[in-house]
Structure formats: C-alpha cells, structure tokens
Amino acid sequence: MGDFNHPDICWRDNTTGHKESRKFLECVDDSFLLQVIEEPTRRGAMLDLILTNKESLVGDVKLKGSLGCSDHEMVEFRILRAARRACSKLTTLDFRRADFGLFGDLLGRIPWDRALEGRGAQDSWLICKGHLLQAQE
Structure with missing residues (x-):
C-alpha cells in the first residue's frame, strides 16, 4: 500500500x-x-x-x-x-514430486496461436501466466 x-x-x-x-x-x-x-x-x-x-x-x-x-x-x-488452524502449514511447491510430463501435456493442449492472436506483449504475458498457474494447480 x-x-x-x-x-x-x-x-x-x-x-x-x-x-x-x-x-x-x-x-x-x-x-x-x-x-x-x-x-x-x-x-x-x-x-x-x-x-x-x-x-x-x-x-x-x-x-x-x-x-x-x-x-x-x-x-x-x-x-x-482464513481463520487460524491449530496446526497451520505454509504451502510450498515440491518440485521433486511434480509431474512435469502432465504439466507439459496440459500446456500443450492450449491453442497458443489462437489464445495470443492479436495480443500485445503485456496481454500475452497475463494469458501465459494464467495458464501456467492453472496447470500448476
């Protein structure tokens, strides 16, 4: 702020x-x-x-x-x-357990040409970031 x-x-x-x-x-x-x-x-x-x-x-x-x-x-x-839990845990990504094959497959299904067509660099980045975060989940 x-x-x-x-x-x-x-x-x-x-x-x-x-x-x-x-x-x-x-x-x-x-x-x-x-x-x-x-x-x-x-x-x-x-x-x-x-x-x-x-x-x-x-x-x-x-x-x-x-x-x-x-x-x-x-x-x-x-x-x-959120209300505090008795045993609150910090969530972090564990890259050792990641399924990078699935991650690549999910991103490979996106029609990137259509998704980014006519977009500037800023809009394209926001679209890419959104897809990356969604695939991460």
Whole structure:
C-alpha cells in the first residue's frame, strides 16, 4: 500500500506510455502482484495503490475523502485471512514430486496461436501466466 506516483498507468489495461512506469508495471507483473484499487485517489489519477499476490486477501476497499490538507484520498480496506488452524502449514511447491510430463501435456493442449492472436506483449504475458498457474494447480 502506498503512493507510487505513476499517474500515466492504465491499470485496467496494464498499459503506459512512459519508460519508468513501464519498468514499474514489469516489476509488478514479474512479482505476480495485482493492484486492487479501482478509483482515482488524487486529482483523477490513481497514485495510491494496494498491491497483493492474491486478490482474495484484500477486501472492502473504499476511498474516504482527504484528511486535513492532503490532496490524496484516504484508502480504507480490510486484510482478509482464513481463520487460524491449530496446526497451520505454509504451502510450498515440491518440485521433486511434480509431474512435469502432465504439466507439459496440459500446456500443450492450449491453442497458443489462437489464445495470443492479436495480443500485445503485456496481454500475452497475463494469458501465459494464467495458464501456467492453472496447470500448476
């Protein structure tokens, strides 16, 4: 959460025209992060962002007006989490037990030419990432 100061980024399309903002977008995508604020937070621009690796971890995002002399909107949100279990475990991938043949087969069934036709690099990456994560499950 914070003021990232990239007013030229279109978060709906993940596009921008400026080099520095493009680097920031690439960093966000390479880190598998999502931006969840949907409304402008300062003078029509979306500067204040909430980045998360799972959309289901953040909820009830609301802009609450400015505080004092600030020209930024206050952002209120809830961090959602499952109830703690007595023996909570951290889930990690065990690559030694992975079925890479099945993984390759699942990815091989995707009609990549059709799935990526007419898409730019950013959209193509998001589509590829989605298929990779789905096959991983």
